[in-house]
Amino acid sequence: MKPYLLLMLLLLATAPAASQDDERLTRSRDAAMQLGQKLSATLLATLGTDGPVAAIEVCNVEASPIAARISARAGASVGRTALRLRNPDNAPDADARTVLTTFESELAAGATPPLEHFETRPDGSARYMSAIVTQGLCLTCHGSGIAAEVADTIADHYPADQATGFAAGDLRGAFIIEWPASDVPPR
Numbered sequence: 001m002k003p004y005l006l007l008m009l010l011l012l013a014t015a016p017a018a019s020q021d022d023e024r025l026t027r028s029r030d031a032a033m034q035l036g037q038k039l040s041a042t043l044l045a046t047l048g049t050d051g052p053v054a055a056i057e058v059c060n061v062e063a064s065p066i067a068a069r070i071s072a073r074a075g076a077s078v079g080r081t082a083l084r085l086r087n088p089d090n091a092p093d094a095d096a097r098t099v100l101t102t103f104e105s106e107l108a109a110g111a112t113p114p115l116e117h118f119e120t121r122p123d124g125s126a127r128y129m130s131a132i133v134t135q136g137l138c139l140t141c142h143g144s145g146i147a148a149e150v151a152d153t154i155a156d157h158y159p160a161d162q163a164t165g166f167a168a169g170d171l172r173g174a175f176i177i178e179w180p181a182s183d184v185p186p187r
Contacts (some may be wrong), residue, residue, distance in 0.1 A: 006090075007148055008181065009011045010037055010179040012155070016093060022077075022120060022126065024118075024120075024126050024128070024179050025060055025118045025128065026178075027074060027076070028076070028118065028126075028128030028130075028177040028179075029116075029128070029130070030074075031070055031071075031074040031076065031175075031177050032078070032130045032175035032177060034070050034078075034129070035066065035067055035070050035078055035079075035080070036065050036132075036175065038070070039063060039066060041118055042058055042066070043058055043059070043075055044137075045163075045167070047132050047137070047140070049135070050088065051141070052140045052141055052147070052150045052182075053150060053153045055141065055150055056141060056150065056153045056157060057141075057157075059086075059141075060070065060090070060157045060158075062085075062152050063080075064087045064089075066123070066184075067079050067080070074177070075179075075180075076177050076179045076180070077177070077178040078176075078177050079175070079176055080108055080132070080173050080174065080175055080176065081096050081100070081129075081173055081174055081176045082100065082132075082163065082172060082173030082174070083097065083100045083104065083173070084162040084163050084166075085160075085162050086158050086161050086162070086163035087164060088160060089173065089187075090173075092176075095127070096127075096174070097174060098127065099117045099129050100129075100171065100172070100173070100174055102117070103115045103117075103131040103171050103174065104171040105130075106134065107131070107169065107171050108132075108135065108172070113131060113133050114129070114130060114131065115131035116128065116129065116130045116131070117129045117130075122183075123181045124181040124182045125135060125181040125182075127176065127178055127179070127184045128175075128176070128177040129173055129174040129175065129176050129177075129178070130180075131173075132167045132171070132172045132173045132175060132176050133165065133169060133170070133171060133172065134168055134169060134170045134171070134172040135168060138168075138172060139166065139167075140167065142163055142164070142165075142166045143163075143166055144164070144166075144167075145169070146163050146164060151164075161185055
């Protein structure tokens with residue numbers, strides 16, 4: 001079994017029980033897993049065949065269309081966000097920033113992933129966030145000792161990049177799933 005798939009299955013298998021009886025929680029977990037799997041598979045394949053510079057190109061060009069396809073299938077907005085951004089289009093709003101800060105504190109205090117947050121809003125909309133924890137392979141493009149060629153490519157694509165200097169186990173960001181308001185109340 002591929003390492004990224006095993007990690008995602010382990011994270012989902014150990015996920016805490018839903019605190020709310022809302023099918024969007026289960027569907028959010030599935031959408032986050034799909035995005036994580038597809039991005040990981042694409043990046044791993046590119047890293048293996050073409051190296052980290054090409055993987056940066058994949059993130060720059062392919063990540064948004066992958067998220068858009070999953071969003072269309074899910075009926076929700078599926079994406080990523082972070083406190084330290086590479087792509088400014090993924091900036092968190094104030095509520096997401098609060099959840100990210102909580103995830104970061106929980107990890108620093110020794111919490112074991114998965115870390116997730118789900119809330120239903122008064123208008124019937126909902127938001128799900130699932131922490132993305134930095135893994136060893138992530139350090140190729142997000143760590144402290146990034147190769148000069150990789151750093152130059154990051155600077156070319158993301159001149160305001162803040163997403164380096166991570167260590168394995170740090171909060172890298174979160175998958176974020178936004179559900180529109182619904183006429184159907186949660187079960």
